[in-house]
Amino acid sequence: MRFVDEYRDPHRARLLLERITAVTSRPWTIMEVCGGQTHTLVRSGIDEVLPAPIELVHGPGCPVCVTPAEVIETACRLAGEREVTVCSFGDMLRVPGAGRDLLGVRAAGGDVRVVYSPLDALAVAEQEPHRTVVFFAVGFETTAPATALSLLEARRRGVRNYLVLSAHVRVPPALEAILGAPDTRLQGLLAPGHVCTVQGLDEYRAVVERHRVPVVVTGFEPVDLLEGILACVAQLEEGRAELENRYPRSVRPEGNPAARAVLDAVFEPVSRAWRGLGVLPGGGLGLRADWRDHDAEARYTPAPPAADDGRCRAALVLTGRLRPDACPEFGTGCRPEHPLGAPMVSTEGACAAYWHAGRTRRLAAAP
Amino acid sequence: MCLGVPARVVEVDEQAALRAGTVDFGGVRRQVCLACVPDAAAGDWVIVHAGIAIVRLDADGAAERLALLDSITTGPLVPGRPPDPTPGTEA
Numbered sequence: 001m002r003f004v005d006e007y008r009d010p011h012r013a014r015l016l017l018e019r020i021t022a023v024t025s026r027p028w029t030i031m032e033v034c035g036g037q038t039h040t041l042v043r044s045g046i047d048e049v050l051p052a053p054i055e056l057v058h059g060p061g062c063p064v065c066v067t068p069a070e071v072i073e074t075a076c077r078l079a080g081e082r083e084v085t086v087c088s089f090g091d092m093l094r095v096p097g098a099g100r101d102l103l104g105v106r107a108a109g110g111d112v113r114v115v116y117s118p119l120d121a122l123a124v125a126e127q128e129p130h131r132t133v134v135f136f137a138v139g140f141e142t143t144a145p146a147t148a149l150s151l152l153e154a155r156r157r158g159v160r161n162y163l164v165l166s167a168h169v170r171v172p173p174a175l176e177a178i179l180g181a182p183d184t185r186l187q188g189l190l191a192p193g194h195v196c197t198v199q200g201l202d203e204y205r206a207v208v209e210r211h212r213v214p215v216v217v218t219g220f221e222p223v224d225l226l227e228g229i230l231a232c233v234a235q236l237e238e239g240r241a242e243l244e245n246r247y248p249r250s251v252r253p254e255g256n257p258a259a260r261a262v263l264d265a266v267f268e269p270v271s272r273a274w275r276g277l278g279v280l281p282g283g284g285l286g287l288r289a290d291w292r293d294h295d296a297e298a299r300y301t302p303a304p305p306a307a308d309d310g311r312c313r314a315a316l317v318l319t320g321r322l323r324p325d326a327c328p329e330f331g332t333g334c335r336p337e338h339p340l341g342a343p344m345v346s347t348e349g350a351c352a353a354y355w356h357a358g359r360t361r362r363l364a365a366a367p
Numbered sequence: 368m369c370l371g372v373p374a375r376v377v378e379v380d381e382q383a384a385l386r387a388g389t390v391d392f393g394g395v396r397r398q399v400c401l402a403c404v405p406d407a408a409a410g411d412w413v414i415v416h417a418g419i420a421i422v423r424l425d426a427d428g429a430a431e432r433l434a435l436l437d438s439i440t441t442g443p444l445v446p447g448r449p450p451d452p453t454p455g456t457e458a
């Protein structure tokens with residue numbers, strides 16, 4: 001298939017790998033920010049065939065994984081209300097909140113539905129006007145325009161029983177937190193190609209300027225990732241720290257103005273807690289004040305802060321401090337069919353990536 | 368969550384209040400929202416995420432870059448020399 005097969009071509013991948021090996025003279029630690037990229041790297045085995053001095057650290061780019069337990073608990077409570085239907089992406093249903101998940105609430109009689117798009121959730125609200133339909137909105141800047149469009153449409157069509165519980169998050173504040181941590185080992189970043197497709201490059205240029213690290217905007221197929229790694233290593237070897245766009249078929253410097261306009265019409269940056277990173281100023285997207293009539297947070301009381309399962313080390317995994325296969329629970333106490341934490345559930349979680357690629361637990365002691 | 372799937376626009380529904388159309392994902396057709404790709408027409412490639420097209424792909428530019436990438440990665444390989452490995456783009 002076009003725009004897929006040519007970027008999965010094994011011959012191209014091998015040539016790129018040879019180049020990477022040829023240019024690498026020293027150890028380098030590079031973070032791929034996006035969980036989708038983590039999955040490609042692990043599934044294709046790129047992380048295992050790269051020259052040994054290159055260490056890939058998996059980033060926090062799984063919106064499902066960084067959604068804190070109390071937000072999931074809020075969604076669970078809403079789903080337990082008699083007149084409320086909660087719609088969300090399938091990944092959210094099995095993420096453990098404060099001792100329960102949405103799937104459990106559904107089993108107990110709550111109305112929880114899986115949707116492919118927020119526009120589908122809006123359609124549910126339109127078809128069932130007697131119910132309050134809440135879209136539990138999770139995702140980065142890539143996904144927020146779809147949620148925003150559903151709200152703009154709700155208002156245009158006069159669908160007043162459609163609400164959004166926003167858990168949308170913004171990537172740049174998380175990068176600031178990770179690169180600004182005193183113990184950071186990161187020397188380069190592969191930036192998330194579809195977030196940049198919407199938002200453009202300005203925020204990432206600012207990251208390069210503040211932290212003096214190479215940032216390479218990268219796509220999602222094996223050839224894309226190898227090209228991004230090669231560009232990043234070449235910069236590091238030459239002592240450069242620049243912003244490079246290696247996904248220009250999708251990413252323009254200004255992003256997608258139409259998508260940004262839609263996003264900005266509905267959302268504004270707000271402080272938001274990230275699992276593993278704490279409360280990040282500007283780390284979330286909340287509904288603007290004039291959207292209060294569609295804001296679930298304004299209508300219902302959010303659940304109080306909740307603790308994660310004490311055995312799960314998601315906070316360390318999400319900040320690149322622990323490899324999933326070094327977690328003592330990996331594959332034993334924690335598996336996709338009985339996950340202890342979100343990174344084992346989500347299709348973009350790093351722990352799930354390792355598990356589905358058949359990786360076994362490393363014997364190295366975990367912190 | 369940021370999974371975006373390339374698809375070819377088959378038809379734009381000009382009647383829809385919210386710009387929409389049919390796209391083809393390698394044989395599977397689906398109706399998606401095209402509000403964020405106002406310039407996309409039938410035959411164009413887009414990336415679809417959560418039911419909306421988030422960008423019109425630069426198909427010509429992509430083909431050129433792939434050819435350039437191939438010409439460079441099949442050129443002579445000089446171990447230990449890091450030089451620009453592949454074409455960069457304005458960032």
Ligand code: SF4
Nearest residue numbers: 312313327334341351
């Ligand atoms: S393997 Fe399971 S318990 Fe360990 S960090 Fe990952 S999700 Fe948490």
